[in-house]
Amino acid sequence: QVQLVESGGGLVQAGGSLRLSCAASGRTFSMYAMGWFRQPPGKEREFVAAISGNGGRTYYADSVTGRFTISRDNAKNTVYLQMNSLKPEDTAIYYCAAEGGSSWYPTQPNKYDYWGRGTQVTVSS
Numbered sequence: 001q002v003q004l005v006e007s008g009g010g011l012v013q014a015g016g017s018l019r020l021s022c023a024a025s026g027r028t029f030s031m032y033a034m035g036w037f038r039q040p041p042g043k044e045r046e047f048v049a050a051i052s053g054n055g056g057r058t059y060y061a062d063s064v065t066g067r068f069t070i071s072r073d074n075a076k077n078t079v080y081l082q083m084n085s086l087k088p089e090d091t092a093i094y095y096c097a098a099e100g101g102s103s104w105y106p107t108q109p110n111k112y113d114y115w116g117r118g119t120q121v122t123v124s125s
Contacts, residue, residue, distance in 0.1 A: 002026050002098050002114040009094060009119030012086055016123070020081040022096030022116060030054065030074040033099045036081045037109055038092035038121075048094070049081060050106035059106045064090075086123045093118040 003025040012018055022034070035050035049070040050059045058070055067086075072079040079096060097112035105111040 002029075002032065002100075004096050004098060004114055004116035006094065006096050006116045006119040009121045011122045011124065014086060014088055014123055014125050016086050017082070017084045018086065018121060020083065020094055020096075020119060020121070022079045022081075024077045024079070024098065026077070029077040031100060032114075033104045033106065034070075034072060034079040035097045035099065035106060035109075035112060036070060036079075036094060037097060038090075038094045039118075040089070040092040043092075045095070045109055047107040047109070051079065052104070061107075083121070086121075088123045088125045090121060091123050092121060094121050 006022050008020040030053050033052050036048040037045050038048050039045040047061050051070045055072050067084050069082040095118045096116045098114040099112045
């Protein structure tokens with residue numbers, strides 16, 4: 001069982017930056033691939049970024065490539081999402097998720113085993 005708690009959301013002006021954190025419980029954090037997803041108002045949840053257990057592989061949605069960076073610190077059981085050059089369309093609830101299976105489908109939310117409760121990010125124009 002893995003518990004995930006996101007933090008770092010808030011209100012920021014367009015062009016600004018935020019860093020989200022996701023703290024995980026458990027002693028086997030490095031065995032889990034981690035993903036960030038978001039759900040804009042009135043829309044479905046969508047993939048943002050993902051990182052493999054050892055941090056060697058990362059994936060990004062086209063809409064955030066070049067602006068967002070996912071990273072992890074396995075010693076701290078934490079995954080991060082650095083968000084730069086934020087746009088109003090980045091406004092959403094951001095969720096982190098953990099995937100512990102033998103096969104990894106980084107962009108598919110239904111393949112992730114554990115989810116946090118989310119943190120709100122609001123970007124004003």
